Amino acid sequence: KNEVEQSPQNLTAQEGEFITINCSYSVGISALHWLQQHPGGGIVSLFMLSSGKKKHGRLIATINIQEKHSSLHITASHPRDSAVYICAVRIQGAQKLVFGQGTRLTINP
Amino acid sequence: SAVISQKPSRDICQRGTSLTIQCQVDSQVTMMFWYRQQPGQSLTLIATANQGSEATYESGFVIDKFPISRPNLTFSTLTVSNMSPEDSSIYLCSVDWGNSGNTIYFGEGSWLTVV
Numbered sequence: 672k673n674e675v676e677q678s679p680q681n682l683t684a685q686e687g688e689f690i691t692i693n694c695s696y697s698v699g700i701s702a703l704h705w706l707q708q709h710p711g712g713g714i715v716s717l718f719m720l721s722s723g724k725k726k727h728g729r730l731i732a733t734i735n736i737q738e739k740h741s742s743l744h745i746t747a748s749h750p751r752d753s754a755v756y757i758c759a760v761r762i763q764g765a766q767k768l769v770f771g772q773g774t775r776l777t778i779n780p
Numbered sequence: 781s782a783v784i785s786q787k788p789s790r791d792i793c794q795r796g797t798s799l800t801i802q803c804q805v806d807s808q809v810t811m812m813f814w815y816r817q818q819p820g821q822s823l824t825l826i827a828t829a830n831q832g833s834e835a836t837y838e839s840g841f842v843i844d845k846f847p848i849s850r851p852n853l854t855f856s857t858l859t860v861s862n863m864s865p866e867d868s869s870i871y872l873c874s875v876d877w878g879n880s881g882n883t884i885y886f887g888e889g890s891w892l893t894v895v
Contacts, residue, residue: 704884712817712870712889719882757822759884766811766876768884770822 674698677758677771685779690745692774694758697739701764705732705743706757708773714757717743748778782807782877786887793894798861801890803873808853814846817870817889826871829856863894 675696684690694703705717718725718732720741725732729748734741745752758771783806793799803812811830815823826846827835835848849857860867873887 702882706884712872712891714872714886714889716884716886719884759823766828767825768813768823770824772822 673772674769675758675760675771677756677774679774680772681775681777683777683779684748686749688748688778690748690752690776690778692743692756692758692776694741694743694771695739696741696758696760696769698760698769699763700739700760702761703734703741704759704761704768705741706759708755708757710754717756745776750778750780753777781883782809782875782885784873784875784885784887786873786890788890789888790891791893793863793892795864795894797863798859799863799892800857800859801871801873803856803858803887805854805875805885809875809877810853811876812850812856813874813876814848814856814858815872815874817872819868823872826858860892863892865894868892868894 678693703720706714707717708714720734729746731744755773755775757773759768761768785804787802811828813828814826816826817823825838826841827837829835829848829850831850831853845861847859870889870891872889875885877883
């Protein structure tokens with residue numbers, strides 16, 4: 672079993688829909704990152720969470736440390752949100768990041 | 781913020797040859813990380829490169845296959861040696877930035893195809 676599991680693996684939605692991507696992990700962490708990877712391969716950091724909730728524009732990320740679970744929400748989704756979203760956790764006491772498999776999101780106009 | 785320039789962005793390589801990927805950061809950083817992303821897979825850490833010391837390799841990756849240089853605090857190279865089709869992947873360098881590594885910055889990635 673992977674230390675970081677994301678669901679769903681693939682998600683297709685219509686423009687305007689509310690999107691939720693989930694991330695569960697099984698190890699102690701010091702932080703959790705949400706990343707966005709576009710088809711060209713470039714990766715952008717969206718959020719770093721150690722507790723609670725963060726919001727940036729239409730993106731909201733939450734984390735529940737006790738339940739070892741995080742969610743990434745996209746409100747009013749748009750075709751330009753189409754990308755792979757990756758959850759990565761920093762193992763407690765280490766510099767190393769462990770990555771989920773990614774969620775491929777496609778937003779149709 | 782940090783800006784990372786990585787090259788080449790894309791290359792087609794012959795089996796048995798070696799290719800060196802370069803990663804330049806616009807600020808000094810202590811650690812640089814090299815990742816591999818095989819087709820359809822997520823990122824796997826190859827090694828951590830510290831300036832002035834040998835790189836630290838993850839299980840399954842060895843220095844003979846993936847030699848790394850870190851001559852200063854803004855630059856690193858990863859060489860993929862004696863390539864086979866199984867080495868066809870995106871290779872990415874990355875740095876942590878900010879307090880406690882709040883933000884992660886990645887290079888644009890080097891997409892290697894071995895034929």
